[in-house]
Amino acid sequence: MRGVRVRVRKTCRAGTGLAIWLVFGAVLIPQQAGADEIWVTNEKDNSISVIDTESLEVTRTIPTGDRPRGIIFSHDYKAVYICASDSDAVQVMDPDSGRILHDLPSGEDPEQFALHPDNRHLYIANEDDAITTVVDVDTRRVIRQINVGIEPEGMAVSPDGALAVTTSETTNMAHWIDTATGDLVANTLVDSRPRHAEFVKHGTELWVSSEIGGTITVFDVATRSEKAKITFELPRIHPDLIQPVGFEFTRDDGLAFVALGPSNHLAVVNAQTYVVEDYILVGRRVWHLAFDRDREHLFTTNGVSGDVTVVDVARRKALKTIPVGRYPWGAAFRPTD
DSSP, rough: OTTTOOOOOOOOOOOSSSSEEETTEEEEOOOSSSSSSSEEEEETTEEEEEETTTTTEEEEEEEEEEEEEEEEEOOSSSSSEEEGGGTTTEEEOOOOOOOOEEEOOOSSSSEEEEOOSSSSSEEEEEETTTEEEEEEETTEEEEEEEHHHHEEEEEEEOTTSSEEEEEEEETTTEEEEETTTTTEEEEESSSSSSEEEEEEETTTEEEETTTTTTTEEETTTTTTTEEEEEOOOTTTGGGGOOOOOOOETTTTEEEEEEEEBTEEEEEHHHHHHTTEEEEEEOOOSSEEEEEEESSSSSEEEEEETTTEEEETTTTEEEEEEEESSEEEEEEEEOOOO
């Protein structure tokens, strides 16, 4: 049966055409053609839950290294990269079989990362080392380490590949890196404890969320100057609980959906006016988000409640709760055709 974790002692008989890999008591069944997937990292279970975007059920549970957090796919979706933070490694997995192919030399405590448009250079935020590590995923070598602020977490690369940005939680800065030279070209202040960064609008803007500051800072990339500051307010919820972390944009960059942490809500932000239009109640301690293929549904990772909320984007309404592992953190979309 798919999606069921059991212990077995034998693999299938040879010649059946079905291969099963047994790792730590989990049955990993190679993915067959079908619905697209949302991959969710579970921090405290050292696993990934794979959700079928049609049935809205978990179909696979895959073991990983210790404390998986950030997760992204290669641009051709042939590999998935996982920040196994407490294993001090970025693990490279075959998404079809769920087998870990090898580890990359990531530096200590990798938390988030971003893949350059060349599909080869991975930029990794190393929280414990105050550095950004650049790894060549083909040669599996570190090609550069760049000193940034204290406790780096967020990581973004511009669509043209010319800039990378690391956010540092304790220094409260966005650090702008020239990817050609590896030089820091600017350090810009944001509010307290920046967590996530994204280049949007074809790379003309950079958005940075500040968890404790309770804001998102919008930068003009050409001048690296602050363009707007987005704040949030929920009735009957203390401001200290409104902590923006991950965010995702609709395809036209018209709306941003922002995870607001222990307030247990998403904010819907007009990305042209920077006005908050709506709030959506989801699970407890919402961390990150991923859209499905058509961006009609949004999947949120809810750390404390151990589940994923499926949101109807057009109706701005939660549709379903999907139980996953303990403390789900990162999320990534994978097409299967």
